[in-house]
Amino acid sequence: MSKNVYILRERKETGExxxxxxxxxxxxxxxxxxxxxxxxxxxxxKSRTVFSCQPKDRARIQCAKLTGNICTICVSYLYMNDV
Structure with a gap:
């Protein structure tokens, strides 16, 4: 497994x-x-897990497929250092 993986959580109160x-x-x-x-x-x-333990490339794909209130700051981190 890679050194860093990602977990996506949905805040119950706001859906963020x-x-x-x-x-x-x-x-x-x-x-x-x-x-x-x-x-x-x-x-x-209070939140629910949307996905967990995903490497960067899979997290990118899964976030791109989502609609809704996803934090753009969090998602932009998946693309940093790849320029």
Whole structure:
């Protein structure tokens, strides 16, 4: 598994979608950072997981397919350093 993977969570109150950086564990689970990439959502907030443990390329594809209130700051992180 790659060093960093991504988790997408949907905030229950507003429907906002935010990406979290995560690190894979030896048990094939993911340990997310406390704050979303943009810093506007906490992992402990009431939310549902849209996808988890996805490498950057798969996270890009899955985010591109989504409609709705996805955080553009979080998504732009998936494209940084590729210019």
């Amino acid at each position: 979608l935010h990406l979290f950086l995560a690190n894979p564990t030896e048990e094939n689970e993911c340990r997310p950072q406390q704050k979303s990439i943009c810093g506007r959502m906490d992992i402990d907030e």
